[in-house]
Amino acid sequence: MPKRIYSSLSFENHPSLYSFASIAGQKEGEGPMKNYFDHIEQDGMFGEKNWEKAESRLQANTLNLALQKGRLKPVDVDCIIGGDLINQCTGSSFAVRETKIPFLGVYGACSTMAESLLLAGILVDGGYSFRTAAVTSSHFSTAERQFRFPLSYGGQRTPTAQWTCTASGAIVVSAEGEAPYIVGGCIGKINDLGVTDATNMGAAMAPAAADTILRYLQDTSTTPETYDAIITGDLGNIGSPLLIDLLLKQGVDISSVHQDCGALMFDEQKQDTHAGGSGCGCSASILCGYFLPKLQSGEMKKILFAATGALLSAMSSQQGESIPSICHLVEIRSQEGLTC
Amino acid sequence: MPKRIYSSLSFENHPSLYSFASIAGQKEGEGPMKNYFDHIEQDGMFGEKNWEKAESRLQANTLNLALQKGRLKPVDVDCIIGGDLINQCTGSSFAVRETKIPFLGVYGACSTMAESLLLAGILVDGGYSFRTAAVTSSHFSTAERQFRFPLSYGGQRTPTAQWTCTASGAIVVSAEGEAPYIVGGCIGKINDLGVTDATNMGAAMAPAAADTILRYLQDTSTTPETYDAIITGDLGNIGSPLLIDLLLKQGVDISSVHQDCGALMFDEQKQDTHAGGSGCGCSASILCGYFLPKLQSGEMKKILFAATGALLSAMSSQQGESIPSICHLVEIRSQEGLTC
Numbered sequence: 314m315p316k317r318i319y320s321s322l323s324f325e326n327h328p329s330l331y332s333f334a335s336i337a338g339q340k341e342g343e344g345p346m347k348n349y350f351d352h353i354e355q356d357g358m359f360g361e362k363n364w365e366k367a368e369s370r371l372q373a374n375t376l377n378l379a380l381q382k383g384r385l386k387p388v389d390v391d392c393i394i395g396g397d398l399i400n401q402c403t404g405s406s407f408a409v410r411e412t413k414i415p416f417l418g419v420y421g422a423c424s425t426m427a428e429s430l431l432l433a434g435i436l437v438d439g440g441y442s443f444r445t446a447a448v449t450s451s452h453f454s455t456a457e458r459q460f461r462f463p464l465s466y467g468g469q470r471t472p473t474a475q476w477t478c479t480a481s482g483a484i485v486v487s488a489e490g491e492a493p494y495i496v497g498g499c500i501g502k503i504n505d506l507g508v509t510d511a512t513n514m515g516a517a518m519a520p521a522a523a524d525t526i527l528r529y530l531q532d533t534s535t536t537p538e539t540y541d542a543i544i545t546g547d548l549g550n551i552g553s554p555l556l557i558d559l560l561l562k563q564g565v566d567i568s569s570v571h572q573d574c575g576a577l578m579f580d581e582q583k584q585d586t587h588a589g590g591s592g593c594g595c596s597a598s599i600l601c602g603y604f605l606p607k608l609q610s611g612e613m614k615k616i617l618f619a620a621t622g623a624l625l626s627a628m629s630s631q632q633g634e635s636i637p638s639i640c641h642l643v644e645i646r647s648q649e650g651l652t653c
Numbered sequence: 654m655p656k657r658i659y660s661s662l663s664f665e666n667h668p669s670l671y672s673f674a675s676i677a678g679q680k681e682g683e684g685p686m687k688n689y690f691d692h693i694e695q696d697g698m699f700g701e702k703n704w705e706k707a708e709s710r711l712q713a714n715t716l717n718l719a720l721q722k723g724r725l726k727p728v729d730v731d732c733i734i735g736g737d738l739i740n741q742c743t744g745s746s747f748a749v750r751e752t753k754i755p756f757l758g759v760y761g762a763c764s765t766m767a768e769s770l771l772l773a774g775i776l777v778d779g780g781y782s783f784r785t786a787a788v789t790s791s792h793f794s795t796a797e798r799q800f801r802f803p804l805s806y807g808g809q810r811t812p813t814a815q816w817t818c819t820a821s822g823a824i825v826v827s828a829e830g831e832a833p834y835i836v837g838g839c840i841g842k843i844n845d846l847g848v849t850d851a852t853n854m855g856a857a858m859a860p861a862a863a864d865t866i867l868r869y870l871q872d873t874s875t876t877p878e879t880y881d882a883i884i885t886g887d888l889g890n891i892g893s894p895l896l897i898d899l900l901l902k903q904g905v906d907i908s909s910v911h912q913d914c915g916a917l918m919f920d921e922q923k924q925d926t927h928a929g930g931s932g933c934g935c936s937a938s939i940l941c942g943y944f945l946p947k948l949q950s951g952e953m954k955k956i957l958f959a960a961t962g963a964l965l966s967a968m969s970s971q972q973g974e975s976i977p978s979i980c981h982l983v984e985i986r987s988q989e990g991l992t993c
Binding site for chain 2: 315316317320322363365366391392396398399400401402403406407409410412413414415416417418419420421422428432435436438439440441442443499500501502503505624625626627628629632634637639
């Protein structure tokens, strides 16, 4: 089987998602996903003295938990691929500093877990690594003060705004191991249809998701019905129907299998989160907490995980720029899904 | 030949550095490297209306020039891997937005070209891409106001401070093509010996460079004499002697083959740049402008390119954190170097 099919990738050695873990914050732990996370941390500071250190602690704890669940030590992992939303990705740099594991920093905004998994898949499938960990995080307070307002300002949020989740996910991709398996993926292209409203990222990101999902379906000659779920990262409640509409215009109906991590994270009515969750940790924690166990148990057989990212900065918005968006995709299968 | 040798990688298909380009700013174009860049741009704004857009224009122009020099169109490239120093890596996102080429954003601070080349090498060597471009940039004015002071403030610079270069380099890595070739590399580990002075990044980064270079020499059973040059990214005039000392303590003397892009970029006496150049574009532009042509012509046969990055942010320094540093390495050979 070729490793490239048009613009998609196929992993003939189907690396194992050997172990994985998710940790979420208090608010995320009060939502519909509360029973699925490995750990819910009530202390938003994670025992640290500022929010940035808290996010690094969150990410380090999640990585450690994924290692523990796989009975692995840091020395058993060849490489870590990770990123986050904090300027210069310090959330990850400080999180992995003590591990002494080779580290590749990536930036894909909220698409970072899909980008990290895709690269981890390439490293392991290609024989360049035996075990590579993918890890990402986000923290409401680090994101809010960096991208929006000081928290103490108490700014009003627009109805289209999403809530950056305090959450993290970590996955150890291994050349040997059991299901779930990563069997392929698609590297995203930047799409920018001119949306300038940084409080409506779902709308900005939907075209990127449509582009990547459509390319992968076409490249692999599959239809939405092939999959138990086509999961987007965090289009939320505004972006999700836009994605479905965009794909319908291309003759592809994903409505029966589409799920969105941003929409799944919170109870919009009870938790006052408006358009849903977002952040690198949103899709990462729901993938690790909710979906991967279903692939492990065989409840699901094949999923597409298509995490979306809005590649803006506070400054690019202030300078009047529109929002370049991207969506990276990986296909993950259960043991049965590998052969059927 | 195995693809992994301890913690180093070997590319048995030796991907070609098919085409490459460098563009530098006015000050960089007045230094010792002035005759080697493809283009020196006198307009620091690159025709744009703010510095961030200028940096994106610089990076886009450099990528286009690399494509032109290889007689390639954007459609001939499967993937771009790139990054920069601007918050959320917007320098790169906006630079590649119009290309419609799949994009993987990475963050390695000033090590970004080595990280991008290493990943491009993996993608192409492993058969996941036919041609992947690696591109990075930095701009004095975007970095200065983001990491240090408003430019109009006219802050004094310390003797150990480095000068962020306005420069960019782009390389198309291809499964088919002529020398130079990328034949292997080493993914960096984060090193942090506790340096907290953000105006002395050479000292912070030297241990990371020593760690990676030593690992690669040991893993490949080679000595410094194997190489025509062991090139560090931008340790500058302070970090370079520290690197040589650190390696001497390990019994390895690289002094006769060591060159540093930060030290090469400026004439310290005439240009008032203190400890030398820095920035993602510093090592990238010197690699593309100065070293790769020497490998193309056969003047050099084997080099190690070990770009260093200081993974700090303005906020992490303000919070009293020390500077986590990293160094990624790639080995590049001439046609003759491939067989000798």
